[in-house]
Amino acid sequence: MSWELYYTSAERGVNPHSHGFCTVARTETMPIAVVERLESLSHYSPVYPAGSDRADRNPVAWSHWRIPVGARTRSVLSRVAFVASDYTGRAGNFAHHVLLEPSEQAPAGPVALLREPGVMEARWEAGPMMLPARIIEAAPSQDPPGASGATWPARLAEAFVADPDRPAYVIYEAGADLLPMLGEAVALLPTALRWQVTFSTYFTELPAGLACAWRCVPAGSPAVAAARGAPGLVIDLTGNDPAPV
Numbered sequence: 001m002s003w004e005l006y007y008t009s010a011e012r013g014v015n016p017h018s019h020g021f022c023t024v025a026r027t028e029t030m031p032i033a034v035v036e037r038l039e040s041l042s043h044y045s046p047v048y049p050a051g052s053d054r055a056d057r058n059p060v061a062w063s064h065w066r067i068p069v070g071a072r073t074r075s076v077l078s079r080v081a082f083v084a085s086d087y088t089g090r091a092g093n094f095a096h097h098v099l100l101e102p103s104e105q106a107p108a109g110p111v112a113l114l115r116e117p118g119v120m121e122a123r124w125e126a127g128p129m130m131l132p133a134r135i136i137e138a139a140p141s142q143d144p145p146g147a148s149g150a151t152w153p154a155r156l157a158e159a160f161v162a163d164p165d166r167p168a169y170v171i172y173e174a175g176a177d178l179l180p181m182l183g184e185a186v187a188l189l190p191t192a193l194r195w196q197v198t199f200s201t202y203f204t205e206l207p208a209g210l211a212c213a214w215r216c217v218p219a220g221s222p223a224v225a226a227a228r229g230a231p232g233l234v235i236d237l238t239g240n241d242p243a244p245v
Contacts, residue, residue: 109194
């Protein structure tokens with residue numbers, strides 16, 4: 001059974017006296033160390049501030065992380081996004097994390113499960129709540145996504161197979177939805193590697209102790225300069241990549 005956690009800016013959280021940015025719902029049996037790790041993955045820095053006419057182009061951070069839980073490593077699916085107005089009327093963010101059992105890892109890979117209806121939520125409208133453990137059915141469609149015409153997903157897959165420890169960067173225009181094309185890249189990997197690849201569609205910095213193989217960086221964010229100077233594969237979808245994409 002999976003564990004899950006919801007984190008946002010709220011008047012009350014699940015912990016006594018908690019308010020502001022806090023956990024508003026989580027699986028009751030989740031160890032505190034895991035709660036703290038997922039909370040640390042819940043922060044969000046918008047590319048465009050609240051009130052900007054481009055605020056709706058702030059990217060959703062769809063991610064697959066692999067975190068240690070006791071003696072095992074477990075997969076975490078995450079959705080972290082900008083919220084224009086919280087309970088105080090100020091801008092905030094909303095995060096939903098689902099930590100999977102190995103039996104819940106669909107052979108199609110993490111993107112397929114992220115895109116499966118009902119797995120990830122975009123809001124929490126109830127009050128603070130402890131949740132029962134949840135069963136995620138590991139059976140979304142096994143059909144690979146349709147070809148988009150882009151060649152860069154194949155370059156990502158090839159780079160990961162060649163050296164899983166060397167990260168690759170994708171620089172893109174804010175507002176673009178990269179998740180379907182990351183799904184293409186995952187589908188090109190051998191089945192045994194699909195749950196080994198980690199990624200974030202809005203990468204800002206590497207969380208302590210974790211890996212991120214595919215780092216997608218929107219134009220206008222501070223991470224672009226580091227991405228362009230990084231060794232290894234850098235794919236620039238904004239038109240500044242000297243190699244074809």
